[in-house]
Amino acid sequence: MHQCSGLLIFADVPDPETGELVLRLREAHFCRVRHCPVCQWRRSLMWYARFQKALPEILGRYPNARWAFLTLTVRNCDIKELRATISSMNDAWKRLTHRAEFRNVLGWIRTTEVTKGRDESAHPHFHCMFMLSPSYFKGSNYVTQARWAELWKECLRADYTPIVDIRVVRSKKVSREALKASRTSLEASNTSSIEEYLAAVADAAREVLKYAVKPSDMLGGGNDNEWFLELTRQVHRLRFIASGGALKDALREDEETEEDLILADDPAETPDYGTRVAFAWRRKEKRYRKAGKWES
Ligand SMILES: [Zn+2]
Known part of the structure; x- marks a missing residue:
């Protein structure tokens, strides 16, 4: 847990509805410990996205x-x-x-x-x-x-x-x-x-x-x-x-992968133009700070 998600790499992508640039997580290493706060947060986003995706069909039926x-x-x-x-x-x-x-x-x-x-x-x-x-x-x-x-x-x-x-x-x-x-x-x-x-x-x-x-x-x-x-x-x-x-069937119950946790709040997989922004966790400051930006 101590080393969970020390480096987060985001894509800078346009929001499909507003066109505004938003950050979407593309790369991170999660510890996947059940009660790790970061992993729990990603997991709850993932379950929520799965449910939201299944909901229109359920309400239709x-x-x-x-x-x-x-x-x-x-x-x-x-x-x-x-x-x-x-x-x-x-x-x-x-x-x-x-x-x-x-x-x-x-x-x-x-x-x-x-x-x-x-x-x-x-x-x-x-x-x-x-x-x-x-x-x-x-x-x-x-x-x-x-x-x-x-x-x-x-x-x-x-x-x-x-x-x-x-x-x-x-x-x-x-x-x-x-x-x-x-x-x-x-x-x-x-x-x-x-x-x-x-x-x-x-x-x-x-x-x-x-x-x-x-x-x-x-x-x-x-x-x-x-x-x-x-x-x-x-x-x-x-x-x-x-x-x-x-x-x-609304919630797939198979074990999530790291990829599932990374894309948890982006199930639609927004187009990606290759811009990457990295944030690194600063232990002493207890916060993430921007650590670089590049075109991949
Ligand atoms: Zn974790």
Whole structure:
């Protein structure tokens, strides 16, 4: 992690929409350690870009779907019990997906986040994004926050009620009527409202796909890095992102390559005229500084 991405080489390319010159990363060496802050940032951009790319087709196939966030938590555990705790949460999740209340969840994406408790404990939780069938909102099909909490308690086989949060994604400006009116075709005249809705869903996805561990939680107070070191031992080879149902194929689950991380925020692969700008990390200054510009 110490040596991760010491040198970043960007291409100076025109933005396809505005023509303005923007920097696009072309070369870097990432350490690919699971919780490296830089690698996490690139990885979350990559997942987000993959989701964004898949989204128009998903909305085309499920124009009536609604979207919601679900956060599922458990009580904090000792950092030494983190692996066992996450594994029991994964089992509980499997049980949850088999419950009757889950039948109107058409597809889901689930990420695992671990934050640090004030007493050096660990707080693992799931961030989920649901694509819901419209019948979820009809009469007795509707699952309240209290019911989700009860279901999660049962699936966890816990003797306490865990904190659970659910919220439905709303687009700020677009009414459901506008969406319905334009749902017959994504190319219909009403594309701007579809685009806004896409943006609202994509924004929600960005929240779900963000960091697995907050960079601030990686650093111990004083000389204490033990929490973070134990965290990396505990989560070794555990999967932190999963998807299912109609969203199963939205996120390719194969291991990312260095190239994936480099092109994470440039999935369209903007044309390249060969100009290169390099930035080198200055350890003492704790920042990147321009280290050269050339034509390749
Ligand atoms: Zn790294």
